[in-house]
Amino acid sequence: MSTTTPVEDTVAAEEATKHRKSASTAAKEGLSSRWGSAAALVIAVLWTVPTVGLLISSFRPEADVKTTGWWTVLSNPSFTLDSYRSVITGSDVNLATYFVNSIVITVPSVVIPVTIATMSAYAFAWMQFKGRDTLFVAIFALQIVPIQVTMIPLLTLYVDWGLAGRQAPGGGFWTVWLSHSIFALPLAIYLMHNFMREIPGELVESARIDGAGHVQIFTRIMLPLLKPSIAAFAIFQFLWVWNDLLVALVFAGGNLQVSPLTVRLAELAGQRGEDWHLLSAGAFVSLVVPVLVFVFGQRYFVRGMLAGSVKG
Amino acid sequence: MRRLTQRRRLAAAAVLTSTAMVLTACGGGGDDGETNTAGGTSPGEGNQVCEDLGLVEFGDLSDTEVSVYTSIIAPEDAAQKQSYELFTECTGAEIAYEGSSEFEAQLTVRVQGGNAPDIAYIPQPGLLRTLVEDSGQVVAAPEGAAANVDEFFDPAWKEYGTVDGTFYAAPLGANVKSFVWYSPKVFADNGYEVPETWDDMIALSDQMVDDGIKPWCAGIESGDATGWPTTDWMEDLVLRVSGADNYDDWVNHEIPFNDDTVLEAIGRVGDILKNEDYVNGGIGDVKSIATTAFQEGGLPVLDGDCGMHRQASFYAAQWPEGTDVSEEGDVFAFYLPTISEEFGQPVLGGGEFVAAFADRPEVQAFQVYLSSDVWANEKAKATPNGGWVSANTGLDIENLTSPLDQLSAEIFQDPEATFRFDGSDLMPGAVGADAFWKQMTAWITGQDDQTTLDNIENAWPS
Structure with missing residues (x-):
């Protein structure tokens, strides 16, 4: 010693x-x-x-x-390679279909909430209007609503509007996109709002003196400065949607043609769990895309985490 | 919600009656189960099989689709889909099949959300009852399906598909739970014979103990559902100790859960499962039963470390690939013997039921098709590796390939057999899918008989 x-x-x-x-x-x-x-x-x-x-x-x-x-x-x-072979070709809907579905579901489910959230966060942070704080607290409070509670009423709404089911427009993808967006927005708005507040008020004011309107301030000042934060949130949302099974099961229901990869993975183990050995191969197949996104987005990811504490 | 449902039911009823009046469908009588037809000439017209099935009466169903939601997933779903080809040939209607391991939870969500599938294969009569009573969206089976069930199934099966006097769901597949798996090789090497009575089986167990083989093995771990294999033991024993009528009373809570007959049954189960000399072959001691996955509980039979394993016919899927499951092979099963001649040959089993949420002609036609002997034989032929059987008496045993399926079908078709559905699937969820499992697990790990039964009795919702 x-x-x-x-x-x-x-x-x-x-x-x-x-x-x-x-x-x-x-x-x-x-x-x-x-x-x-x-x-x-x-x-x-x-x-x-x-x-x-x-x-x-x-x-x-x-x-x-x-x-x-x-x-x-x-x-x-x-x-x-037997396990991979069973995972990829073992079902009569091609794995590629599920893979494409996952992408088709994920991309709009990230773009929609990010777009809406940045714009509304701008309004909450830099625009004066009546009832702003009350509205913001209301949105903030929505985060505590568990998504399980909302599922049946939401599905009923979709059915009444004709968005769910096999004959629905957009092949039934709308229900999944909308649901993911709805569930993501409260947190997204709250986070984006906090990021926006970090930007010095002088910057906004000097822009205003130079004659910039809200649209110009938003596109020329806020968006470039917020890029890392937006990227960070987008990565979070991407991983959440990509790994989601519950929303897909409930809202993409009744149609394997619109089901994502997770739905296939959930069934890999077989009727009575007799094929559980396939799960390891399945896990790696579904892991590929998130790992790639994470590796390439890591730069933004770390920067986004710091965006709350370090200016600009 | 309620008002909406009522309106929808009214609308459905209105559509139903008007269709019936305009098209004058065959049959008729009663509000429920009337046959709807699409009119036109069916693609199956002139095809003898289709005509015998009564499918041509539904008219031309080309370009229609029936969505099917089930818990039967890969790899077993391939044979299901293949068996629907004849239906498409006869009617022109396509089947959109979706299997999910989350079926039971998701079905309820979809039905409540108004997005119900056309057809669901429900594996528990208890769930069927809940859906009928709570959602009001399940539609009665068409007359053709009811007639098929009368002709081809044991009356007990029709009873399980009936809620409050209306017949909703025809049985589909089935499995036999009263099976004991054994190794024919080990039996032959040691000169053991398949026991015919309960006493023979106990004598055989003692013989195995003398020969240095642990006679029984079991595993009841199954995630959230840990303990369910012991409930099957209990049900089999209640049937054997006190007969089918008493079993019905027990399941329907007309006698208390901790009745003396049930106490005797649990004692008999304990004589095997809680006997240190008998268990747990190739795995460990009595307590290891609670921690061994049910999928692995019987595997020591194959190695000769364990003499017998009581588990349903579907355990066949758990043997490693290449295992010869036959009377002269590596493993096989025998019928769990009876205790008393008095109660005949009770058969404990399970199965799925075809419930419909729509009464469009193509949906009704599909219900008729699935309840027929033709479908049962088509399905048997589409399942070359075995692992499927139906209680349909029109099923030709020759069409089944695996010896175990043949044995199961023989048991179902035996006129001596008294079929009873797995009781834990019929009891209220708080008991059948909760207290019964948990208390039996506690019982394995040391709780005494009386306390166990008392606790389950107390959990019964009043």
Whole structure:
């Protein structure tokens, strides 16, 4: 245990007293020290092991998955693409259809709430009108309504309006788009509003003195400055919609032609769970797109997180 | 909501009567179950099979579609869809099939939201009753379907598809729950014989103990539904200890849940499942029953670590690929023997029922088709790997490929057999899908017989 010599100890102690470190530099140094890095590495490995196990399982033959753990692959390696083959071609609606459906559902379900939310957030943040605060609090409060409560009334509305069912316009996608937008808006408006308030009032005022109207302020000042925040929220919303099963089941109901990937994944395990070994392969198929989005959007993601604390 | 539903029902009734008057559909009589027809010449006209089925009477149904919502999902759905081809050939109507593992929850949501499918295959008579009583949107089965059920099914089945005197849903598929899985190889090697009576089975278990084989294995873990396999044990034993009439009284709560006959049944189950000498072959001790997944509870039978495993016919899907399921093969099942001659051959089972939410001609035609012997045989032929059987007595056993399905069909068609539906599916949800499971799990892990039954009795909604 005593690998450090007394000499080194005294040197370290001297240095510590020489530079009276601020709390943040101390934290920074502590975290980037050798031990900090080692701890981070250990945590990263521990957190990744289950995912690696899942990945390995997805390539193992059914009998192996069901009888032994994935780590036995080290002593007895045998790999097959059978699980992926069953996932991709195992159903009579092509997996590509579900994949395309997922994209067709996700893109408008992100674009619609982001568009509406940025515009209304601007109004709440920089326009004066009667009842603004009350309205804002009302929207803020809507966040506490659990979506499960709204499902049956909403579905009834859609049916009455002719938006649900097999003969619905847009192939039945409207119900899913609208529902996702409705459920996303309260949080989106609230977040965007907070981001907008961070922008210095002088900026808006000087623009106004230069003769800019609301539209110009919104498009020339707010949108460029808010790009990271919008991207961050869009990524959140994307992941939420992509991974959603409940809304798809309820509102895309009755039509496999409009069902997303998650609906197919939910049925992979089979009637009585006899095909549970396919789930690992299914998980990786559905993981591809979110991982890509996350990797490419990560820049914005981190910046967006900081947007609340760091100006402009 | 209520007013809306009533208006809709009125509208439906109005449409129904006017169609009946204008087109003078065949049959008639009574408000419900009248046959609607689309008129025109059916594509099946001149085809003997279609005419015998009565499908041509529904007229020309080309360009129509029937949406079907079920809990039967891949891979078992392929055979279902294939078996509908004859229907499309006869009528021109297409079937839009959708299976979902979330079926039971989603069906209720869709029906309440007004977006009900045309047809739903309901696996529990209790759910059918709830839908009929709460939503009012389930429509009565057409006369053709009712006639088919009268002709081809045990009266008990028709009773389970009936709510308050109106026949709504014809049975579809079925499974036998009164099965004990065993390894014919192990039996042959040790000179064991398939037991014919309960006492023989207990004697055989003791024999296995003497030979160093744990005679029984079980697993009841199943996520939210942990404990359900023990309810099947209980139901089978109540049927065997006290007979079908007493079983009906028990299920309908006309006798208390903790009646003496039920106490005797749970005692008999405990003699096996809570007997350290008997369980849990190849897995562990008595308590390991509660933590073993039901899918894996019977697998030790294959390795010879466990002598017998009581589980329904659908357990056949759990054996690894390549397992020979036959009387001379790796595993097979025998009928769980009776205790007393007095009560005949009780058969515990389950199955799906075809409920309709629309009475358009194509929907009615499909109901008639599904309840016929022709469909049962079509379905059997479309299922080359086995794993499906119907209680339809018009089903030709030769058309079933797997020996186990053949055995199941023989049991259903045996005139001695008294069929009863899985009781936990008929009891109120608070008992059948909650207290019964949970208390039986607690019972496995040490709770005594009387407390267990008392607790379930107390959970029964008054």
